Amino acid sequence: MTSAAEHFLLVDEVSLATDEEGYLLRRTDWSRDVAVTMAALDQVELTDSHWEVIQLLQEYYDNYEIAPAIRILTKAVGKKLGKDKANSRYLYQLYPQGPAKQACRYAGLPKPTGCV
Numbered sequence: 642m643t644s645a646a647e648h649f650l651l652v653d654e655v656s657l658a659t660d661e662e663g664y665l666l667r668r669t670d671w672s673r674d675v676a677v678t679m680a681a682l683d684q685v686e687l688t689d690s691h692w693e694v695i696q697l698l699q700e701y702y703d704n705y706e707i708a709p710a711i712r713i714l715t716k717a718v719g720k721k722l723g724k725d726k727a728n729s730r731y732l733y734q735l736y737p738q739g740p741a742k743q744a745c746r747y748a749g750l751p752k753p754t755g756c757v
Contacts, residue, residue: 664750695744707753711732
C-alpha cells in the first residue's frame, strides 16, 4: 500500500521512489537513464558538460557523504574542471533551476544542505 506522500519517477517502465521534489529516495536506483529522464522532464538535454558536473557531484558525495551547496560546488568545479568553469554563471547555464539542487537531483543525490 502506498501513502499519498510517496512520489515516483518512471524510468524504463520501472517506478522509482522519489520525494516530493523529485530526489531519489534510494541512491542505488540511480543510473544514466534516470538522469536523462529527469532532465527530459525539465526539458534539458544532458551534454558532456552536464555529465562532468554530475560525475564530480557523485565523487564529492562518495568522499564527504554530503551534497554540496552552490558555493562548495563552485569551488569543487574549479579544482576539478578548471577556473573557467568555476563560476555560477556557467553552472546556471547548465542547470537553470539552481546548479546545486538540479545537478544533485540528476546525480541521484539528496537535496544539498542549505538549499530551500
